[in-house]
Amino acid sequence: MPRPAAQSASLYFDYPRYPVAPSPGASDVAEVVVVGAGPVGLCTALLLARHGVPSVVLDPKTSVSDGSRAICIARHSLEILQQAGVADTFTAKALPWTHGTSFHRGRPVYRLAMPHGPDERFHPMYNLQQQYIEAFLVDAARAEPLIELRFGHRVAGLRNTCDGVDLDVECAAGRYALSAAQAVAADGARSRVREALGVALHGAAYEARYVIVDVRLRSDHPTERRAFFDSAANPGATILVHRQPDDIWRIDYQLGDDEDEHTALDEATIRARIAPILDMLGERGEWALEWWSLYKAYTLCLDDYRVGNVFFAGDAAHLVPIFGVRGLNSGFADAADIAWKLAYVRRGHAAPALLDSYSPERRGATLDIFEQAGRSTRFMSPPSRGYRLLRDAALTLAPHHAPARGLLDPRQSQPYTYAGSPLTTPAAAGAPLPVPGAALFNSRLDDGSFLLDRLGTGFTLLYFSGAALTADAALDELVATAHARGIPLDIRCVGGPEARGTRVIADRDGRLATRHAAIPGSALLVRPDRHVCAAWARFAPRTALAALLRATARRAA
Amino acid sequence: MTREEFEQAYDGLAAALDAAGPGDADKLALLARLALVQAAASADLAAFEQALAQAVEQGGADDGSG
Incomplete structure (x- = not known):
């Protein structure tokens, strides 16, 4: 569970308070309803607006989410956010990074170097707390006339009809009916829309548990991903360290099999675990606890991301392991996929059957993530003695053995290739790159633009x-x-x-x-x-x- | 050997080690390292997994010998 302290206790972030939207009356009509004003819902609404399609965004909250949560934004997500008109705001605040170091028993054994060069507008990865991500997207959505944000409005019920979606919405003034042609459910891991439609996530859960902690600490260490395997500060287990803006450091440490979750989340326990980790990092300055939570890895998704006229996106559709930073990044990719398809069908540029391609494309991406992130998870937190022996063997061999080093690559998020999509025309030999289905890669042009x-x-x-x-x-x-x-x-x-x-x-x-x-x-x-x-x-x-x-x-x- | 094949070999070797029963920790760690190097060298993995299982069983018999 996240730290229960009030948002007002944050050491660095002033949580905004958004006004509760007035009730529209007994009933209302929207072209598209987006359920959830998190990063994925807001990105969807902004991309719909880019195509000229208005939307109503509903969220029971009146602020942004509590805690830093998803902090790593991949290059492809920045390219999507650029289309949503907010990339400059993000890059002005976020910390870019290209490298990482893995340590085994205190010794550096692997150096991660993500491809980056002058043909790229964006770095391969940026760190930014989710509160900022949401706040920046809310600011952009509030400035967009085609988006109506309704904070303090909660979906109490939802039904598919023959030509759209009917929602029951609750707000301070009471309940009202809202009808739309389509809805995007981006209401997170505990999606009420999923519940209303009677659909559930299916898949597997991993046994490993991590406590994720944000501390405020002044340090000159560069922004990079650091992974510590079997370190003195967490023997037999794993630690991940990331820098965030505002002198905030994310420290994820794996719990031992015998550690009680309730005790592990006690503030005194966390302080006792963090102190030796900072000591191991060589950080001797004062530090303060900001936020913490417990994390378990899941590979869960819906059987179909479309239910009638409702399209599921982000955590409402899938839960993926954090290793490789694919959670929010795949949510942004969901937003990019559904937004143009909804817009093209709404505006008559495409046949309604275009919407049938959303689930195979994005669920296909999820299954690929399960494969990639499952491997990362088994490496970070070996589920059996055999996997642990091989993981430790790879860590021992890595400094001198290239194939073993490959196993240490955290397989950071990459855009999925829709090779098998019904929208993709296979190419013959000799065709230019990238292959059909892949995201177009960027290039710097002769005039310096991209x-x-x-x-x-x-x-x-x-x-x-x-x-x-x-x-x-x-x-x-x-x-x-x-x-x-x-x-x-x-x-x-x-x-x-x-x-x-x-x-x-x-x-x-x-x-x-x-x-x-x-x-x-x-x-x-x-x-x-x-x-x-x-x-x-x-x-x-x-x-x-x-x-x-x-x-x-x-x-x- | 492609990365995909190497990763499949990794899974197969992990399963072989899981199935092999208890063994001397140092010997198992050494065997795991040899197995990875062997896998990366595109060796006959099925034969190697079998040899590994046998070696692990012998390692188990040596438990406590140091």
């Missing part, structure tokens, strides 16, 4: 023209056909020495083409959420249109 900044809210055909721009007529034909069918499509031609308007991206020395393994005439079709849905070594309007229709759940003409 490729992802040049994409709009619709589909984008990235056409590699080489030095000669010879396909204008065919590209114009495709755009005209797409627009005639109501599908937003922009063209970006890559090639030549000079940019021309928004359409032609200069690639003076062919560096961008090389990064994509592209030859003149090849092309990538990119979805509104920046995942590639088709790739060709040689672009042709007919096949491109077929892929576009497939990606909008329409039949090819």
Whole structure:
């Protein structure tokens, strides 16, 4: 359970108090309802607004969540938050990092180095407390006319109807009925929407337990991930240490099998556990306890992320182990996926069947996370003697044995590839990269800007023209056909020495083409959420249109 | 050997060690290290797991010998 102290006791964060929204009357209608004003719900609402779709966001709270909770934001999440218009606020406060060190019995045995270079706008990882994440998103949502935030409004009931969703909502003024075409349930691990619809999470639980503690401490140690296996401060178990803004340090320590949870969460016990850890870290300064909680690893998810006209996202849909920082990051990816699909169906840009692709894509991502995070969890907290022997063997071998070092890689969160999605057109050999289904990677352009900044809210055909721009007529034909069918499509031609308007991206020395393994005439079709849905070594309007229709759940003409 | 294959080998070796019964801790730790190196070298894992199980059983018989 989280620390029970009042939010007003926080050593560094002034919890905002948001006004309770007035009741709309006996009944109300919304286009889309988002249940939950946490990071995933707010991100969904902001992305819906980006596509011009209004939403009503309901949350019984009148502030942000208590405690730092999810603190690691991956690069791909920042790219999503950039689309939501809030990335600059995040990077101004968050602490970027690229490296980590693993120690075994006090000795450094592995150095994590996440790929990072000048082609990236964002660092591979940022640390930021969830209170800030939520507060920044609330500020953005409050400034967005298409979002109506209703704090102090609780969902008491929810039913699917033949053409939408009916909700019973409680607020200080009483109860009212709210109808919507669709709802996104982003109301967290204890989702009331899940309960109302009679669906449950299924999966497994791991036995290992961690106490997660925030302490305030002034230290010059750089921002990195530190993992301590079998250290003097926690013999036989594991410790993780992360730096957060405002001189706050996150310390996760694994409990022994015989440790009582109630006693472990007692303040005096926590102080007694933290002191030797800080001593091991070489921190001799004064420190203060800020917040603590108990964590257990789960791999749980719904059988289907869609129930009628309700779409589950974030912890309401899945609970994943923290190792590899996939919890909130996969929630942001859920938001990016459902937002464009809802918007495209609501605005008639795609067939309603597009919404059927949400669950296979995002549940597929969850199952992949279960595989990856399950391995990380078994390494961090071995579930049996055999796993412990092998984990310790890997830690012992790591300094001198590359394959063993690979086992220490914490497999940090990466965007999932929707290779098997019904929206994805498989590519033939010789097609440019990334493969269909993967997220488009960023590149720094000749003028210093970034490729992802040049994409709009619709589909984008990235056409590699080489030095000669010879396909204008065919590209114009495709755009005209797409627009005639109501599908937003922009063209970006890559090639030549000079940019021309928004359409032609200069690639003076062919560096961008090389990064994509592209030859003149090849092309990538990119979805509104920046995942590639088709790739060709040689672009042709007919096949491109077929892929576009497939990606909008329409039949090819 | 791909990373995926190596990780599958890791799971298989863990299961073999779990199934092998008690053994001398130092010998088991050494065997686990050898097993990982062997796995990474793409050895015949099935044969190695069998040998490992036998070696662990012998390790158990040596318990207390130091």
